[in-house]
Amino acid sequence: MCETRKYLGSRIQEIRKQQGLKQSELAELVGIDSKHMSKIECGRCFPSFELLDKIALNLQKPVAEFLETEHLQSREELTKFIISKLEKCSDEKFRLAYKILREII
Numbered sequence: 001m002c003e004t005r006k007y008l009g010s011r012i013q014e015i016r017k018q019q020g021l022k023q024s025e026l027a028e029l030v031g032i033d034s035k036h037m038s039k040i041e042c043g044r045c046f047p048s049f050e051l052l053d054k055i056a057l058n059l060q061k062p063v064a065e066f067l068e069t070e071h072l073q074s075r076e077e078l079t080k081f082i083i084s085k086l087e088k089c090s091d092e093k094f095r096l097a098y099k100i101l102r103e104i105i
Helices: 003-018 023-030 034-041 049-058 063-067 075-088 091-104
Strands: none
Touching: 003 023, 003 034, 003 063, 023 034, 023 049, 049 063
16 A cells, blocks of 8 residues: 555544544535545545645645654654664753653653
């Protein structure tokens, strides 16, 4: 499966759920069948640019926000990324990262 489709669909789903909308409700707002919306969110098909604009408008988000998908990578990939960043940062930033993690975990 195309990773871009998968991540875009997951991001649309994530934002929709944050706003408390059901998949069928968003589909109705943008004028498509709920099965089509399901295919988009599952990454089986891309929305057209026009449809992506409608989705963004109804979720009150800029289209660019749907492309922010780095956090959707696997836990393993995210762990590698975090470790590589921590290994390269200064002692001061390392300690700050520790404090932040300690507070949220």
